[in-house]
Amino acid sequence: MKKMFFSLPNLLMALLLLAFYGLTYAGLEQGWIDDYYKLNLFLICINIILAVSLNVINGMTGQFSIGHAGFMAIGAYGSAVMTMKLGFPFGAALIVGAVGAALAGLIVGIPTLRLKGDYLAIATLGFGEIIRVIILNIEYVGGAAGLNGIAQYTNWHWIFFLTVATVLVIKNFMTSTHGRACIAIRENEIAAETMGVDITRYKVIAFTIGAFFAGLAGALHAHYFYTIQPTTFGFMKSFDILVFVVLGGLGSLTGSILSAIGLTVLSAFLQDYAELRMVIYSLLLIIVMLVRPQGLMGTAEFSYRGVAKLYDRLSGKGRGPGNDTAVG
Amino acid sequence: MEVFFQQLINGLSLGSIYALIALGYTMVYGIIRLINFAHGDVYMVGAYVGFWATTQGWGFLPALLLSMVVCAVLGMVIERLAYKRLREAPRIAVLITAIGVSFFLESTGVLAVGAKVRTFPNVFPEVKFQLFNGAIVVTNRQLVIMVVTVLLMLLLQYIVHRTKIGKAMRAVSHDAQAAMLMGINVNNTVSATFAIGSALAAAAGVLVGVYYNAINPYMGIMPGLKAFVAAVVGGIGVIPGAFVGGLSLGVIEALVSGYGSSLWRDAVAFALLIIILIVKPSGLFGSNAREKV
Amino acid sequence: MILLSVNHLSKSFGGLKAVSAVNMELRMGELVGLIGPNGAGKTTVFNLLTGVYQPTEGDIALRRQSIVGLKPWQINQRGIARTFQNIRLFNNLTVLENVKIAYHQHASYGIASAILRLPGFYKGEDDMSQKGIELLKIFKLEHKKDELAKNLPYGEQRRLEIARAMAAQPQLLLLDEPAAGMNPQETAELMDMIRWVRQNFDMTILLIEHDMALVMGICERIYVLDYGQIIAEGTPAEIKSNRKVIEAYLGEDISHAHGS
Known part of the structure; x- marks a missing residue:
């Protein structure tokens, strides 16, 4: 076969x-499709990129990072400087933003990934904040006021194909021997290492890939919203992205995508009640952790076989509940 | 040199606040290995309780005590509702829950009292003491902060080393299972730890209100994170370590503000954290632990 | 020819000497047992051999080359693979994927061809799957290749762990209590399998085991560890009658100690 x-x-x-x-x-x-729907559609795409990129680090490799917004900031600022100040075309700016974020991921990753669990989480949070404070202190990019008047280059073509490409690249990585090496680290670090997986290398690779796509999302974000500020990429933003991944299921791309869509729609509905939105978000997170700590999908993925199985089950042809690599 | 001593005094006041919050972090981590992200928000609630009491005309001490009691209860409730069931869960699930509780407290705070900054009543009219011909200034508020912090630290040392509940706390943090087998009620001990830690954070909240005069629902995020840095620097789980870590972080930040730019202050704390984590993850006073294979 | 030689190997944790001045030699193709009472330091020796711990003193040489200081994955590439006392499978990966992890180090395609799904990717994956299925057949796990490892019954999880270690194509296989928790019939099957693997794959095996029937039944030579030191070495017959060994086991009849 x-x-x-x-x-x-x-x-x-x-x-x-x-x-x-x-x-x-x-x-x-x-x-x-009016501007309101357009805005939310674009937000969904950006959030999908952010969610699946963080999933590479937190879900696939099991390295708990909570400073993802820092990489997004580098992508946003890097690309905005390219188009605004240096007059480069958007495509080049996207690449510079993403590669810049990936480099930052590499630099952050090499020292921090020796740490485990809670300590790693705090260190990544620290790096996220450091990145933000550094940007805050660079006058060239506007300091606390940020950059204004970024051209709106992000259109449907760019955002659609880049979202699809991101998901495809990460999915292809995940289902290769290299992705399996990352998953093995998540499942059992010591066993992975004694089975020949260079764990430091793969942790750094996962971190770099995650940062790359976070940078891409940041670049798309900057060129859609005209304006960026250091506060846009604070701990709150990292938390938002983390919620997508955790709710969807650490390790499940399908889960990340579904929860990025679902939660973006939910926030759109709650837009007029910004405070209530955060209360609901946080309650949702606590309840999911208490009731279903593995998230919506666990580590399961959407698969054609799974859909067929589900169809069989629903139409009564199945041989009882399958145990499931499939859609739930 | 004057700048140095002036910043040293400012730093010790700020550091006292960090130290009080860090104590709660370190105690909770010591006993159930949880980074209680919501701890900074308990401090925020403490500030608001103090704010309410003083605007009602209460004096400083009654307001401080009320705030400590309210937050002690809050801390126990949080532990019972959110963390208790997760004691056997993967650490990541617990950490995420703690982040959830933190955001819940903040956003509920915004719903309840609004996001705007409140001005704390002037409980102590400011008195400035001039030292060395006015080269260095110490305010009475700074003295209050330092004195209250030292007293609370001494009280905590007494509780931990001289009382029954303190012994239970030390036993559980050493080996929860063995403590349980020896007849110690682990659940109550954990509750007591949360109560004490939260009360200390509440005291820090009231002191900050008195010192800076301004409070808001998000005030707990940064000091909370930094107090965690302080706890890690001192060696997480080690009570004197948190105290020393808090004071050191306050002084370092004040010196960075005094000599460099206050904009870099936040970055310094996190840079310090990362350096400590990489060079000596067990902190200044901690001991190393290994994973069993 | 000597495959593995361990010289004066010591490991202390704080003040505690878990392993002290251990000397061992394994010849190519030997099947050797490492026994000793609980807490004697057997698993620590395995952790030292595989680089999970760094020795405090002494040297470990594989084919006369020192492997001290290498990372566990580098040691795996030099030809040592192991199983764990407390099973350490990749629970949320399938049985076949667990085995394929071991082929990772010989992977024929890079990250770029994985992402772009170049022909090299399909060829590489097919090769790995084929080899993996062949191996699973030997361990009678082929029919479960698509099940998640965590859903296997206990005995099959133990077998899968051995299969996974074998997939790394090691010269030296370390088995840490392979029969722990197995019933007598499963143990007997396991013994057959270990013999078979060794003959057909020309492999050197060092195994830790509490089940004396198993150890005495298949090992050609036995090292006995007590309080971190080798107290005896010899054939099963010699070990059975060795006074020091009997004392170490507190007078238990050694042929019946720990299990059937």
């Missing part, structure tokens, strides 16, 4: 995505 890239389900999925892309594009052009 050879799995290939151009399999029928893959082609179907591609077709579905393209149809979604085309229809949405038409909707945006024709004005069926």
